[in-house]
Amino acid sequence: MLENYFPILLFILVGIAIGVLPIVLGWLIAPNRPDAEKLSPYECGFEAFEDARMKFDVRYYLIAILFILFDLEIAFLFPWATIFKEIVNTEAVKWFGFAEMMVFIAILVVGYIYAWVKGALEWE
Amino acid sequence: MLTNFVIPDLLPAAPELFILAMACVILIVDLFVKSKARTLTFALTQLTLVGCAAITYMTSTGEITYTFSNMFVDDLMADLLKLFLDLTVIVVLFYARGYIAERVSMAKGEFYVLVLLATLGMMVMISANHLLTLYLGLEMMSLSVYAMVALNRDSTQATEAAMKYFVLGALASGLLLYGISMVYGATGTLEITQVAQALAQGAVNKTILVFGLVFLVAGIAFKLGVVPFHMWIPDVYHGAPTPVTLFIASAPKLAAFAMVIRLLVNGLFFLAPDWQQMLMILAVLSMAIGNLAAIAQTNIKRMLAYSAISHMGFMLLGMVSGVVGGDARFALNAYSSSMFYMVAYVITSVAGFGMILLLARAGFEADSLDDFKGLNKRSPWFASMMMVVMLSMAGIPFFVGFFAKFAVLQAVVAAGYMWLAIAAVLFSLIGAFYYLRVVKLMYFDAPLDETPIAAGFDTKLLLSANGLAVALLGLFPQTLMYLCAVALVRSL
Numbered sequence: 060m061l062e063n064y065f066p067i068l069l070f071i072l073v074g075i076a077i078g079v080l081p082i083v084l085g086w087l088i089a090p091n092r093p094d095a096e097k098l099s100p101y102e103c104g105f106e107a108f109e110d111a112r113m114k115f116d117v118r119y120y121l122i123a124i125l126f127i128l129f130d131l132e133i134a135f136l137f138p139w140a141t142i143f144k145e146i147v148n149t150e151a152v153k154w155f156g157f158a159e160m161m162v163f164i165a166i167l168v169v170g171y172i173y174a175w176v177k178g179a180l181e182w183e
Numbered sequence: 184m185l186t187n188f189v190i191p192d193l194l195p196a197a198p199e200l201f202i203l204a205m206a207c208v209i210l211i212v213d214l215f216v217k218s219k220a221r222t223l224t225f226a227l228t229q230l231t232l233v234g235c236a237a238i239t240y241m242t243s244t245g246e247i248t249y250t251f252s253n254m255f256v257d258d259l260m261a262d263l264l265k266l267f268l269d270l271t272v273i274v275v276l277f278y279a280r281g282y283i284a285e286r287v288s289m290a291k292g293e294f295y296v297l298v299l300l301a302t303l304g305m306m307v308m309i310s311a312n313h314l315l316t317l318y319l320g321l322e323m324m325s326l327s328v329y330a331m332v333a334l335n336r337d338s339t340q341a342t343e344a345a346m347k348y349f350v351l352g353a354l355a356s357g358l359l360l361y362g363i364s365m366v367y368g369a370t371g372t373l374e375i376t377q378v379a380q381a382l383a384q385g386a387v388n389k390t391i392l393v394f395g396l397v398f399l400v401a402g403i404a405f406k407l408g409v410v411p412f413h414m415w416i417p418d419v420y421h422g423a424p425t426p427v428t429l430f431i432a433s434a435p436k437l438a439a440f441a442m443v444i445r446l447l448v449n450g451l452f453f454l455a456p457d458w459q460q461m462l463m464i465l466a467v468l469s470m471a472i473g474n475l476a477a478i479a480q481t482n483i484k485r486m487l488a489y490s491a492i493s494h495m496g497f498m499l500l501g502m503v504s505g506v507v508g509g510d511a512r513f514a515l516n517a518y519s520s521s522m523f524y525m526v527a528y529v530i531t532s533v534a535g536f537g538m539i540l541l542l543a544r545a546g547f548e549a550d551s552l553d554d555f556k557g558l559n560k561r562s563p564w565f566a567s568m569m570m571v572v573m574l575s576m577a578g579i580p581f582f583v584g585f586f587a588k589f590a591v592l593q594a595v596v597a598a599g600y601m602w603l604a605i606a607a608v609l610f611s612l613i614g615a616f617y618y619l620r621v622v623k624l625m626y627f628d629a630p631l632d633e634t635p636i637a638a639g640f641d642t643k644l645l646l647s648a649n650g651l652a653v654a655l656l657g658l659f660p661q662t663l664m665y666l667c668a669v670a671l672v673r674s675l
Binding site: 173176 | 185188207210
């Protein structure tokens with residue numbers, strides 16, 4: 060019973076190792092010349108500690124929403140890709156399985172063209 | 184594993200697929216149309232809706248057909264509601280066109296595409312046989328409508344309305360989903376026909392189910408806009424640009440009616456005694472608060488919003504008179520009276536908001552009651568059309584609104600709820616005051632501005648036809664009543 064969970068234990072251990080190892084290695088062998096910028100937490104372009112109710116550019120929102128869109132596309136493409144061989148080898152769903160994903164992508168492409176022509180992708 | 188997969192029959196969903204494909208095409212075409220009037224976009228959108236109606240009509244078999252692993256159903260009620268829906272949206276777009284073209288700060292082509300996508304969402308709702316399909320359609324409609332309310336992005340009123348609508352709409356979706364999860368917990372299925380089967384077999388935890396039912400009813404009540412889930416209605420109707428108000432006030436009501444039928448009648452008919460009690464409270468409160476609050480309004484869009492609340496309350500009266508003491512003999516009659524009420528209300532409400540659009544022009548909204556003063560002197564014909572609309576909404580014979588109210592009251596009396604019928608009549612009497620006030624303003628007051636009506640010929644013609652339809656359907660209501668009855672008999 061318990062040995063069924065062994066892969067999960069292994070997974071946790073490997074995960075911890077991958078997380079801890081680079082930090083330890085960096086601490087041991089990297090040269091250490093700190094300055095104020097290097098010591099500040101990394102926060103993708105924003106000041107790390109300030110009032111949360113600040114104004115920020117509405118264009119972030121556009122980029123974020125486009126990102127979510129195409130991120131989700133991948134989330135649907137992956138499971139489809141894993142059974143793709145099975146789909147093309149089954150006579151009954153061969154074309155249907157292929158066409159369905161193409162329709163899905165086509166709809167996304169329509170949205171993409173719209174966003175592109177409207178200038179949503181330009182940081183002007 | 185894949186050999187078990189059945190390729191779904193696409194024919195029952197042909198109208199939806201057509202509208203989706205065309206919405207994509209129109210979105211791309213509109214990118215390259217530069218004119219302010221967007222004639223091409225408009226024409227393509229109207230053609231799509233006409234085509235969709237034609238496909239709905241031609242593929243209608245009158246049989247109940249399931250497809251997409253029973254998630255989607257096509258029956259006579261769905262076909263009829265979709266036809267009404269397409270027709271309503273076509274009329275709405277004709278009224279809206281001039282207004283959209285004249286406003287500088289409004290996104291123009293997007294309006295048409297969003298209308299198509301919202302219509303698609305409503306059609307999915309109407310044909311849902313699975314709680315998730317229903318939810319998907321509902322969200323598709325709602326998200327498009329939120330964006331439409333905010334289309335005029337320079338208007339603080341419109342953005343505020345959109346924000347309120349979005350936040351409250353998200354809350355309502357949350358309630359609905361919670362109710363759906365409870366139903367799933369109790370019955371083990373999300374398919375509406377299987378929920379009904381599970382209930383009929385009786386091996387269900389009723390406490391959990393009724394608990395979920397409360398949340399489902401709350402979600403439905405929000406989408407219908409009945410008290411106490413009505414708070415968004417006046418602000419959204421008032422804040423949204425008038426063409427969007429016109430759209431929100433008409434087409435989604437048909438979809439919301441389908442949602443009531445699919446959830447409560449198709450799915451949870453077994454619990455009718457429980458949900459009837461809930462709907463009864465909602466109906467009485469809506470009629471009371473809707474009619475009383477409408478009296479105090481000076482903005483006609485706000486007044487019609489409260490009037491919509493009271494009408495939805497009245498419509499629910501038909502839904503509460505279906506089952507009396509375990510006897511469902513009158514159920515079909517009661518539900519078809521509700522459906523007739525809804526359709527009649529949509530026809531009348533489209534004409535009412537159409538009148539506001541008729542009087543509006545660039546820089547002038549015509550949404551205050553005072554703007555209707557002395558309309559008889561400016562245009563006797565349209566003053567009489569507005570009078571027909573107002574009298575029909577008040578339920579005065581012999582307009583379509585009267586027969587709608589009459590049919591519902593008949594169902595209520597047949598179910599033995601005499602006090603409910605008396606309350607409904609009393610509140611309708613109170614409501615008649617503010618409808619008649621509009622008539623008084625048009626006929627007995629001096630006009631505040633004498634500018635001739637600037638609307639286009641097509642709007643004028645269609646609005647006249649719309650007003651005449653309200654009057655003529657009042658003289659010959661049998662056909663429409665018969666259609667509603669047959670649709671429900673063949674679908675339930």
